[in-house]
Amino acid sequence: MPPIELPVANLTIVSCVRRNVGVACGGSASFHETRNLGEAGDMIDFTLNGSSVSLDVPADMPLLWALRETAGLTGTKFGCGIGACGACTVHLDGAAVRSCSTPVGNVAGRTVTTIEGLASGGALHPVQQAWIDHQVPQCGYCQSGMIMAISALLERRPGTTDDQLAASITNICRCGTYERIRGAVASLTVAADAEEETGDV
Amino acid sequence: MSDDLTTPAAPTTPPADKPVSQPKAPAVKRSRLRKWTRRAFIGAGAVTGGGLALGVGGIVFSPNRLKYVPEGTEGEGHLTTWIKITPDNRTTVLIPHCEMGQGALTGLGMLLVEELDADWSLCTVEQAPAEDIYANGYVIHAFLGEVGIGVPGFMERAFDFGSFKMAQFAGLQITGGSTSTRGTGVFGMRLAGATARGMLLEAGAEQLGVPMSELTARDSRIIHEASGQSATYGELVGRASALDLPSRPRLKEREEYRLVGTSQDRADIPGKVVGEAQYGMDVVRPDMLYAAIVRAPVPGGQLEHVDPAPAEAMAGVRRVVQLDDAVAVVADGYWQAQQALNALGPKFTDAGLGDVDTAGIRARHAAALDGEPLGEPPAEGRAVTAEYCVPYLSHATMEPMCATARLADGQLEVWAGTQDPLSTRGVAAGVVNLDKDDVHIYNQQLGGGFGRRLPGTYDYVEQAVEVAKVTAPRPVKLVWSREEDMRHGYYRPFVMGRFQGVVDDQGHARRWASRFTGGMADALEADPPYGIEDKDIQAVTAPVHLRTGSWRSVAASQHGFFSESFIDEMAHAAGSDPFEFRRGLLEEEPRHKAVLERAAEMARWGTAVPEGRARGIAIVESFGSIVAHVAEVGIENGTIRVYRVDSAVDCGLVVNPQQAETQIQGGVNFGLSAALFHEITVRGGAVENRNFPDFNMVRLAQAPRVNVSFVDSGGPVGGLGEPGVPPVAPAVANALFVLTGQRLRDMPLRLG
Structure with a gap:
């Protein structure tokens, strides 16, 4: 599928583009260069926020710590370490995964997108923009994971209903911003519905 | 930095003709403390490069050190306390509270800017650093105003904690007890804004050559409607900074509010949706090491024995650190440290509490109540009796406890998210026997507080400093696992x-x-x-x-x-x-x-x-x-x-x-x-x-x-x-x- 650049204004979830072709993403400035710190064969190679990276880390290290401490991308958060809270959610080949429970060796040759790489071409991802418009975050610590989980869901299912959202998203927000999350998601799915009806997509 | 900054720093008991504003005690139900024993004092002056700086200090305990300049900001002519207006017509407000996601910075800034009649879009709100000058006595009075006498339960912790004395009580820079808007906002921020507005009006009268009574302030501008003349605050700050303070800054009535009561976006949110907001967990320092820790599971337990060999044999591990009641592993990464810690089998004592369980705790509470019976109800009417019980609860903030510390050259630096940077500094200083002036706290955004990062709960900072003594001069970031966080809370009481x-x-x-x-x-x-x-x-x-x-x-x-x-x-x-x-x-x-x-x-x-x-x-x-x-x-x-x-x-x-x-x-x-x-x-x-x-x-x-x-x-x-x-x-x-x-x-x- 060729990349299709859609205007942000119509609120189509654009990350489907990124998933398949790995276009350069705007937010990953802190890690562009390939690191070469160890023996060949020890390195884990993958695409991170649109750039090829090669990390010298043990294959069984959770992706979370490779991202935070080796790649220097601290937007992905540590919350529980056992995949229970979702604060560490990233996209692996476009699907939401909990990076604290994903060995970095499993992502070799694959495409990882973190919160830093979600924005594209200088424009925030529609979910990020909706999070600002609806003033969703409070402490904000869980919101990287929340945004990654919900952006993956909306990409798969643009017309997600409230019930589907509740059934699909199990991330914890201790501040309790769920009402705002629902409102922000509803604003996106309404836009998606409208597009379907008018045949814009 | 201009010495002018210290212009009329009023003493705690100012002369009668000097600016004193004594905010009224709130008419809170059940309040028995109607008279406030303090004096607010205000200082104002010029900053280097032009501009007006104005600060309001609080109450009798407040440090009278308006000459203070935060480290590293000398060249900027930084404001002393809470507000700075510069010739480019921009206003900066410094808030002595932590942003935990409750919108304190924005809300407090709004209260000040309302009284200042500044253009909100020209205002920047920042969190004040952990320095004495920002200590917020108003927090205390927000409480005393409510309960009247004695020390409210929330504040008792400050007394319980060893390093605090009564005289230091008001020296806390606390965010907790829902006090931010109540205390600081009403009594501090509004006063600062109104005072600055008064000075700008006076400067405007001088500059435009018209009586002050004919002027209005609006959107960062002093306006003379009769003649159509006006001047921006930025154009007036040089003149204003040379003025005496107005003797009675007028606070607005609520019906005059234009900004307060309107919904405004929070300044911290954009950074939180792109992963740029930096929390204590995200601190990275040059040459930093990482540490994982496990403490005696029973409160009061001590470390009896640990064989460090299994951990020391693992890749990336630097050191096993034995503390009185805990063992930590220092490594090149947190995951390596935690894996190595998991390989250890430390033995801890149980402080003689090994037989305590939930059922026993419940029985003890019941027995205590048995000693104070409710008595017989009166004969007439229908009596209802019931027994209720609530368990211990953890705060379980999304961000587990963590702190980064570096001890080098007789200076201690700590990066952590806390609800009170000032008392955190005292705690950290105590661990290494340093003067507080040699301890620097860099407060980070909090991944949730809810009371877990209040004074008396800085065990994670103490531990980080203990480990930093071993890693010195290299900094170390200590991160608690979720399991450690769950097991070592300061719980809501049973x-x-x-x-x-x-x-x-x-x-x-x-x-x-x-x-x-x-x-x-x-x-x-x-x-x-x-x-x-x-x-x-x-x-x-x-x-x-x-x-x-x-x-x-x-x-x-x-x-x-x-x-x-x-x-x-x-x-x-x-x-x-x-x-x-x-x-x-x-x-x-x-x-x-x-x-x-x-x-x-x-x-x-x-x-x-x-x-x-x-x-x-x-x-x-x-x-x-x-x-x-x-x-x-x-x-x-x-x-x-x-x-x-x-x-x-x-x-x-x-x-x-x-x-x-x-x-x-x-x-x-x-x-x-x-x-x-x-x-x-x-x-x-x-x-x-x-x-x-x-x-x-x-x-x-x-x-x-x-x-x-x-x-x-x-x-x-x-x-x-x-x-x-x-x-x-x-x-x-x-x-x-x-x-x-x-x-x-x-x-x-x-x-x-």
């Missing part, structure tokens, strides 16, 4: 309460008696607002095993559940509608009554509910705000389900409506997690809970719709971070009684 109520033949409440475990500091929260003549409320001391602390809404969380469940029991005993029964007892409390009525109206109380559902109502005053919730509850597959909560709030003044709303909504979910799921349990003297699966949280699937409405009473400013929590559990429990006939008196609520 509390048991026994109640006796009497309802007469006409259905009127005649007596309310209670005994509860805890301290009389909680008596305010234990005293419901209802007009019942015969009240007998007493606290009973019970042994405390685990460390306890302030948990979002503090004593109101348990006493709100007790009182609002029990009044419901009395209503049913009287054969009355629970809403009408409460309303009948609130004739002397018009604010409560109005809030209760608003919530009932929102929920259409008394109308039919969908089949299989029921409504419950509860009203609790805490932190100066009154909140009533009506919960609509059902049962799905044997599980309690809360569909919606209608919430009426009287917090006096609503500064930023969209933030006020979201604080209440968040409070509902926080309270609901406790009502449905939370229970810290003890076995073998240690906390059993390890991670979220056994300390579960409300997620989207359980989160109710929450409708919030504010009742404008014109009352004093109340808090918002906490007051949404206490009425949740009783509203749900009261609905469940209607639905099932089961009166659930223990939290979490479990259907029989």
